[in-house]
Amino acid sequence: xxxxxxxxxxxxxxxxxxxxxxxxxxxxxxxxxxxxxxxxxxxxxxxxxxxxxxxxxxxxxxxxxxxxxxxxxxxxxxxxxxxxxxxxxxxxxxxxxxxxxxxxxxxxxxxxxxxxxxxxxxxxxxxxxxxxxxxxxxxxxxxxxxxxxxxxxxxxxxxxxxxxxxxxxxxxxxxxxxxxxxxxxxxxxxxxxxxxxxxxxxxxxxxxxxxxxxxxxxxxxxxxxxxxxxxxxxxxxxxxxxxxxxxxxxxxxxxxxxxxxxxxxxxxxxxxxxxxxxxxxxxxxxxxxxxxxxxxxxxxxxxxxxxxxxxxxxxxxxxxxxxxxxxxxxxxxxxxxxxxxxxxxxxxxxxxxxxxxxxxxxxxxxxxxxxxxxxxxxxxxxxxxxxxxxxxxxxxxxxxxxxxxxxxx
Amino acid sequence: xxxxxxxxxxxxxxxxxxxxxxxxxxxxxxxxxxxxxxxxxxxxxxxxxxxxxxxxxxxxxxxxxxxxxxxxxxxxxxxxxxxxxxxxxxxxxxxxxxxxxxxxxxxxxxxxxxxxxxxxxxxxxxxxxxxxxxxxxxxxxxxxxxxxxxxxxxxxxxxxxxxxxxxxxxxxxxxxxxxxxxxxxxxxxxxxxxxxxxxxxxxxxxxxxxxxxxxxxxxxxxxxxxxxxxxxxxxxxxxxxxxxxxxxxxxxxxxxxxxxxxxxxxxxxxxxxxxxxxxxxxxxxxxxxxxxxxxxxxxxxxxxxxxxxxxxxxxxxxxxxxxxxxxxxxxxxxxxxxxxxxxxxxxxxxxxxxxxxxxxxxxxxxxxxxxxxxxxxxxxxxxxxxxxxxxxxxxxxxxxxxxxxxxxx
Numbered sequence: 001x002x003x004x005x006x007x008x009x010x011x012x013x014x015x016x017x018x019x020x021x022x023x024x025x026x027x028x029x030x031x032x033x034x035x036x037x038x039x040x041x042x043x044x045x046x047x048x049x050x051x052x053x054x055x056x057x058x059x060x061x062x063x064x065x066x067x068x069x070x071x072x073x074x075x076x077x078x079x080x081x082x083x084x085x086x087x088x089x090x091x092x093x094x095x096x097x098x099x100x101x102x103x104x105x106x107x108x109x110x111x112x113x114x115x116x117x118x119x120x121x122x123x124x125x126x127x128x129x130x131x132x133x134x135x136x137x138x139x140x141x142x143x144x145x146x147x148x149x150x151x152x153x154x155x156x157x158x159x160x161x162x163x164x165x166x167x168x169x170x171x172x173x174x175x176x177x178x179x180x181x182x183x184x185x186x187x188x189x190x191x192x193x194x195x196x197x198x199x200x201x202x203x204x205x206x207x208x209x210x211x212x213x214x215x216x217x218x219x220x221x222x223x224x225x226x227x228x229x230x231x232x233x234x235x236x237x238x239x240x241x242x243x244x245x246x247x248x249x250x251x252x253x254x255x256x257x258x259x260x261x262x263x264x265x266x267x268x269x270x271x272x273x274x275x276x277x278x279x280x281x282x283x284x285x286x287x288x289x290x291x292x293x294x295x296x297x298x299x300x301x302x303x304x305x306x307x308x309x310x311x312x313x314x315x316x317x318x319x320x321x322x323x324x325x326x327x328x329x330x331x332x333x334x335x336x337x338x339x340x341x342x343x344x345x346x347x348x349x350x351x352x353x354x355x356x357x358x359x360x361x362x363x364x365x366x367x368x369x370x371x372x373x374x375x376x377x378x379x380x381x382x383x384x385x386x387x388x389x390x391x392x393x394x395x396x397x398x399x400x401x402x403x404x405x406x407x408x409x
Numbered sequence: 410x411x412x413x414x415x416x417x418x419x420x421x422x423x424x425x426x427x428x429x430x431x432x433x434x435x436x437x438x439x440x441x442x443x444x445x446x447x448x449x450x451x452x453x454x455x456x457x458x459x460x461x462x463x464x465x466x467x468x469x470x471x472x473x474x475x476x477x478x479x480x481x482x483x484x485x486x487x488x489x490x491x492x493x494x495x496x497x498x499x500x501x502x503x504x505x506x507x508x509x510x511x512x513x514x515x516x517x518x519x520x521x522x523x524x525x526x527x528x529x530x531x532x533x534x535x536x537x538x539x540x541x542x543x544x545x546x547x548x549x550x551x552x553x554x555x556x557x558x559x560x561x562x563x564x565x566x567x568x569x570x571x572x573x574x575x576x577x578x579x580x581x582x583x584x585x586x587x588x589x590x591x592x593x594x595x596x597x598x599x600x601x602x603x604x605x606x607x608x609x610x611x612x613x614x615x616x617x618x619x620x621x622x623x624x625x626x627x628x629x630x631x632x633x634x635x636x637x638x639x640x641x642x643x644x645x646x647x648x649x650x651x652x653x654x655x656x657x658x659x660x661x662x663x664x665x666x667x668x669x670x671x672x673x674x675x676x677x678x679x680x681x682x683x684x685x686x687x688x689x690x691x692x693x694x695x696x697x698x699x700x701x702x703x704x705x706x707x708x709x710x711x712x713x714x715x716x717x718x719x720x721x722x723x724x725x726x727x728x729x730x731x732x733x734x735x736x737x738x739x740x741x742x743x744x745x746x747x748x749x750x751x752x753x754x755x756x757x758x759x760x761x762x763x764x765x766x767x768x769x770x771x772x773x774x775x776x777x778x779x780x781x782x783x784x785x786x787x788x789x790x791x792x793x794x795x796x797x798x799x800x801x802x803x804x805x806x807x808x809x810x811x812x813x814x815x816x817x818x
Contacts, residue, residue: 208410
């Protein structure tokens with residue numbers, strides 16, 4: 001008799017974003033002619049940068065000839081890409097890394113989910129609330145969330161509130177925690193941490209022998225000075241932080257699939273007997289045993305982003321999305337909404353009018369004006385009463401959605 | 410203090426195939442001019458089929474234009490590929506499947522590793538011995554292997570010996586088991602199961618409410634009649650078997666990354682309270698929470714294999730490799746070795762001369778004649794005293810390696 005992993009039953013059957021898709025699809029079935037504009041899901045709309053296209057075409061040509069064919073690549077990624085990441089994303093910001101501290105992967109969602117596998121089940125995990133749901137979902141499914149308490153909260157998870165009152169800047173936990181998930185610029189609030197704020201967390205981790213999992217998927221959207229692009233810009237972070245980056249929102253790779261994770265060799269985890277173990281070795285073991293590398297073609301595409309032309313091309317897309325963000329900010333403020341984020345991030349976080357519950361507001365927008373937002377409560381209890389817009393749609397659709405919002409008032 | 414998953418410490422630091430790579434690299438450092446021929450690692454050498462190349466070039470062109478750009482695809486794969494898989498790989502063999510029973514992934518190594526996550530930790534797992542090491546490695550790393558007994562064996566794992574005495578055909582376990590990993594055509598022995606033999610396992614699983622994880626990575630190499638191409642050709646298998654397939658060895662996708670896993674909705678797992686749970690729902694939850702889909706370009710490449718031209722093209726490569734396999738078989742037999750497999754599989758499984766331990770024989774071949782084999786003991790205790798050759802190198806290199814073997818005698 002095959003026993004299942006019962007932790008899966010502790011979650012709703014469908015992942016949050018799939019639930020949204022189902023509701024949109026149901027709406028479209030009833031109203032097939034509805035012109036639905038999606039400002040909900042974080043998917044991009046601008047095509048791939050020309051340099052990426054060229055590089056991938058070359059890579060395919062290589063694989064089509066026996067002289068240049070390549071099969072399996074290194075599970076943790078090709079040096080041609082790793083070396084560029086180190087040089088341009090890290091050395092350029094004063095951070096040194098060794099090649100075997102960089103792990104190329106097929107997406108930060110995979111890494112964010114799978115990273116938990118190398119940790120014990122009894123760590124106390126801190127997540128900000130609201131936040132990207134995979135951190136908590138993966139902890140629950142992996143049996144690392146403890147038990148559900150009478151307060152309907154997981155015993156191994158500490159939720160750190162991010163609210164308008166604290167400007168969505170998380171405060172250090174009063175309880176001792178072991179693993180801290182931080183996502184900055186933040187999804188969904190669109191708020192960034194400055195160096196002083198991030199330093200507090202690095203210092204906390206160093207003092208408490210905790211590990212920070214730093215999700216930097218939206219780094220490319222940082223506009224303002226004093227916002228660190230990498231957690232390793234903070235002194236001591238290489239002893240306590242894993243950083244996960246993605247090309248998805250940086251360069252339109254959502255359908256191509258490429259990301260990377262930095263696991264410095266200085267980071268230490270512990271056995272129950274207090275033995276020190278290098279986290280880098282564990283992640284390397286996982287990557288090599290459970291994975292066979294990211295598509296060669298896609299890695300060549302990512303490499304092209306580090307050329308001068310490639311950089312300019314994706315920067316143009318980022319500027320385009322940031323202009324969308326700014327339009328959404330302005331129009332929503334003008335329409336009387338309470339608006340956050342959208343300056344150093346493609347996300348705009350908005351209070352629902354009159355404390356309307358998030359899912360109800362989602363339905364109102366969808367059914368009344370065919371505009372899709374993301375209901376805030378899907379990002380945690382702290383997201384209830386908010387909704388998220390993203391800046392990834394076209395300029396035209398963004399403006400049209402704003403005009404529908406205005407008319408609705 | 411961050412606790413690690415101590416199950417990782419129960420394994421050697423390096424994955425088996427990485428250990429081999431390290432030894433080859435060390436040899437090359439000392440002998441930089443050595444003409445090393447690899448008949449060890451299962452990587453292909455023939456370039457991509459032309460139809461795959463064309464389809465991927467088209468896909469890139471789509472992503473380069475705003476009108477045809479696509480971002481995130483469905484986490485479980487595009488219907489254009491799923492529908493072809495159902496039609497050509499299953500309907501054509503009398504098996505019906507629904508689209509949401511097919512999960513496209515980036516590689517069968519990922520799925521073989523990750524599938525364990527949906528199961529409980531207390532199942533008794535059966536694996537054949539020798540076998541592809543990921544089944545056992547992933548069980549150990551995931552904490553599903555139980556404890557190490559005094560006999561130096563994992564308490565939750567039953568090893569089913571495959572030896573020359575039983576023609577490498579595994580016998581049903583006498584103990585009751587819950588999860589059974591079967592890989593046919595087999596890696597490493599190169600032996601296939603016929604319908605009657607596979608039926609025994611399906612019947613066993615049905616009787617014992619066990620689940621079979623059927624790794625069909627080498628199905629394309631089946632030559633003889635009466636060898637099932639899918640486990641679902643056996644009556645009842647849709648109630649008890651998950652099937653994993655890969656394009657890696659079928660069509661040279663080792664560097665592109667694409668595979669699929671079939672999880673029929675009829676398969677049931679159990680909670681400790683004996684509640685019945687659909688395994689399909691659990692795997693869907695994992696795929697959607699931990700994964701963001703396989704690269705669009707690569708899925709288009711895989712789709713092209715189902716065209717008439719695409720089929721012919723990859724079939725030519727398979728024939729090429731099978732001719733290599735037959736050359737290796739003949740030459741090794743002529744050289745006095747005891748040889749198995751290589752008829753319905755790209756693997757040839759060979760007894761080391763005079764019971765030389767596998768790793769020692771690996772070193773002898775590497776140091777003396779610069780030929781790489783895979784030491785059998787890496788596939789389990791039952792592989793000790795054997796080594797594996799694969800048919801994936803070029804004709805020229807295969808012939809040259811055989812001639813070196815002959816001269817060495």
